[in-house]
Amino acid sequence: MSRDAFAPSADMLRADEAITRLLALVEPVAETERVALTDAYGRVLAEDVVSDRNVPPHDNSAVDGYAVRFADLSAEAETTLPVVMRIPAGHVPDRPLAPGEAARIFTGAPVPVEADTIIPQEPCREEADGRVVLPPVKKAGQNLRRAGEDIVAGQCILGAGTRLRPQEVGYMASVGCARPLVYRTVRAAVFSTGDEVRDPGADAPPGAIYDSNRYVLIGLLRDMGCTVRDFGILPDDPARLRAVLQEAAAEADVVLTSGGVSTGEEDHVKAVLGELGTLDFWRVAIRPGRPLALGRVGQAAFIGLPGNPVAVFVTFMMFARPLILKRMGLREVLPRPVPVRAGFAFKKRPGRREWLRATLEPGEDGLPVAQRFPSEGSGILRSVVTSHGLLALPEDPAEITPGMVLDFLPFEELKR
Ligand code: AMP
Ligand code: MG
Secondary structure, three states: OOOOOOOOOOOOEOHHHHHHHHHHOOOOOOOEEEOOHHHOOOOEEOOOEEOOOOEOOOOEEOOOEEEEOHHHOOOOOOEEEEEEEEEOOOOOOOOOOOOOOEEEEOOOOEOOOOOOEEEEOOOOEEOOOOEEEEOOOOOOOOOEEOOOOOEOOOOEEEOOOOEOOHHHHHHHHHOOOOOOEEEOOOEEEEEEEOOOEEOEOEOOOOOOEEOOHHHHHHHHHHHHOOEEEEEEEEOOOHHHHHHHHHHHHHHOOEEEEEOOOOOOOOOOHHHHHHHHOEEEEOOEOEEOOOOOEEEEEOOEEEEEEOOOHHHHHHHHHHHHHHHHHHHOOOOOOOOOOEEEEEOOOEEOOOOOEEEEEEEEEOOOOOOOEEEEOOOOOOOOOHHHHHOOEEEEEOOOOOEEOOOOEEEEEEHHHHHO
């Protein structure tokens, strides 16, 4: 055969086109629910959160000290003023500060009207007669936190489609939002295919291998915040595939499989998918990762990942994850690469996007330098275990030279 079976051809999609198309296939789940703040971690906001108040709600003191009117102070000499009120946090002063007066004030306490400066307590001296000696002060407005400095009433503080990390949950709490509206949790279904594939714990007769893909996928999906139903391992049998695919699609928002999507005569996933639903595309100019099947069965999005464990990892990160994040309601679904320099030379096929596993080391000019895992074999799961992330090699040029700036995707991105 003269034609290279893996050479990119005219009918192959570029990786970015494939991602655009697959994102067009899915919408966020329709159902939403209100949850308590402590149940909101990791969930996705389904509406904008608008603050009905200022944060902080009142001008308040940033330190323990004395509230004064700047005009009463001297820039060169000490000033002695009577302390006419005491304002702990949580208490509101009952009158404005008159000229020539000071107020004892504590961190977070509302500043009395007409006071414009807070002097920290350390350089001050309180006398036995109830007066305080204040140091020279050159600048007005110090140590005062203004109402609305963080958030002003009416401001949208978080947009729909935002993932709620601890800091976002705290931010909502700061405006008094107690039950945010979030998308319901996405339900994923996972199974592996292959007559040779066995579950760890079972015997592995000659010719058999243990299923690693399912255990990678279940973890990746849980990290994303999906609930996962595990359908186990299916033999290369169209009837069994059909039955399980139907059951999985009936209850899941996303069905993920690995293996069985090549063009070999034992690869039945695509044919069964074609019968039960629609097959949208599967030829993408990438490596590792060909082949890849995407489609729909009823309401469920279907993603058929390759069988090789490294290809599973890469195609999950690049294709499955953005699709599932969109289904979860997230606004930003693409991984965010960081620039690094190639620490090696490498020849690749032109027109094809490739991802190498790589580790980072410090570089001389501030950009980290990526060293590639020595083998590209897509069955070597150790490459994912020992690497820091994926190094993206663009379609062009075909030759990577040392020092070239490339996109790197840290595995930590998967936790986002
Ligand atoms: P396939 O796409 O079904 O031809 O599988 C490609 C390669 O991946 C074969 O070597 C399979 O044995 C291997 N493979 C398939 N499924 C799994 C799995 N669940 N865990 C580990 N390896 C697998
Ligand atoms: Mg197979």
